[in-house]
Amino acid sequence: MIEIKDLSKKFNNFTAVNNIDLVIKSGEFMGVLGPNGAGKTTTIKIITGLLKPTAGNVYINGSLMNRNNKEIKGIMGIVPQYSNLDKELTVYENLVFAAKLFRVENYRNKIDELLDFVELSDFKDRMTGNLSGGMARRLTIAKALINDPDIIILDEPTVGIDINGRRKIWDILKYLKSRNKTVLLTTHYIEEAEYLCSRVCLIDKGVIIQDSTPENLKEQLGAYTVEYFDAELKTAYKFFDSKQKALDYSAGIKSSNYTVRETTLEDVFYNYTNRKVV
Template identity: 40%
Template sequence: MPPVIEVEGLTKTYRSGLQALKSVDLTIGKGEIFALLGPNGAGKTTLISIVCGIVTPTSGEVRVAGNDIQKDYRKARQLIGLVPQELTTDAFESVWSTVSFSRGLFGKAPNPGHVERVLRDLSLWDKKDAKIMTLSGGMKRRVMIAKALSHEPDILFLDEPTAGVDVELRRDMWALVRRLRDQGVTIILTTHYIEEAEEMADRVGVILKGQLVVVEAKSTLMMRLGKKTLTLQLQEPLAVLPPELSDWALELKAEGQELEYVFDTHAERTGVPSLLRRMSDLGIGFKDLSTRQSSLEDIFVGLVHDGREAA
């Protein structure tokens, strides 16, 4: 996919001395869903804010569809829709007015049909005449998304879009994201609900202390860093592990009634069959087995833990 966002050597140091970003390099292709993960304070929002032209970088370059975010600000910003974490809307305006006004801010001609489609997609049509101040928090979040989509952006940033919202909005939100991706819109999201990133994202980036520590296709990341766990329920409990099984990383659980083997994907075709053969040779039987594969959340937690230990 041709890159629609190009970030090179991006750094940001605030006046307090905090270095929020440290030489970040990143490219995001047109039409992909990219999930940016990281703990609080890792630099996610700073990175998004710089790409969207809200925060000025200390050094580095950012191009949006070939437009420099500082030199060609208007062209670059016109291509971007942003749903920020914070709810910032005009409390006394109606839903229809605030979404229509947001479209006009980007120099777009009025298009009531498009505004209506966006409001219907977000289940806001029956609230179009309601003042923002009368809406629930979840409905206000829907309005923020509608504002970001009002000018038909090619790139949509979603900064924790489903934080603190109900299951219905989350479902509607991801259905809308899929439709937008099918239309060629590039989606960049941050989320604390890692299962959402696991379900939706094409690629995943993990940022820690201002540095991108990994950027991979989701499937590649899970294959490279993921682990599988094989649990065998033994027919007879073991007091200790026989030395003949020392070639495998095994652990006895449940008072010797379970044998647990943690392995990576490379060992799946060799390590597991050879382990079972050796157990058979030793007369160690099992009555049941189960496997569990690491989730994206497991990988993320592991990366964060390793990063903190290194620091």
């Protein structure tokens, strides 16, 4: 459904995206995971036609993507990192405006369904500027779904949202996953990628460093981790393919400050980049 070939983007002497290749199949829930400044948002802007690449191409459903390709944009729903809502309109009026842009038929019924889906029916007459952060993000998602898109692209959809609001958004995204929509999610929340995505692409400094399922990425590194203080009182990590091997290794650690646990995606990312995802 989405094919990225030899994609690069430079801003003067800075390379934000460095010759990446990526294929996302129809119905796949793909997560692009990386720290701030890794190149996630730049890649999204190119995929959605907001930025022109320095080199390479993006194909959507076999068609070359550019900012003038209205046919492709008609099958996409986009949740940008920053709000695209009109704060001077009510919740309902924002969705009416979006529906008319996409020439949605019977849009009143569609809007009622979406408001119920994102749990905003009781707030449809509230001015958008008076919504909480989590409610505003849910409205942004509803707006992106107004045209019933085949492809849904979300750029850091839960950034700055409290844990309760984040969990509600996760429920919405899980439902979209069950509908076999093609979903591309960028995030720097490890647990978000691990919880939602069937496949994860790790990106750092504009380069894709790993691409597989969360389970495969952890198994390749080692299913179990021994985390401990070394002789210099710095945190060290050792990875093992079985819990018994991890326990055997921990028995020889002189320090009492150690933990044997299951490996996480954060361990995978830290191992390949030597820095935390923050």
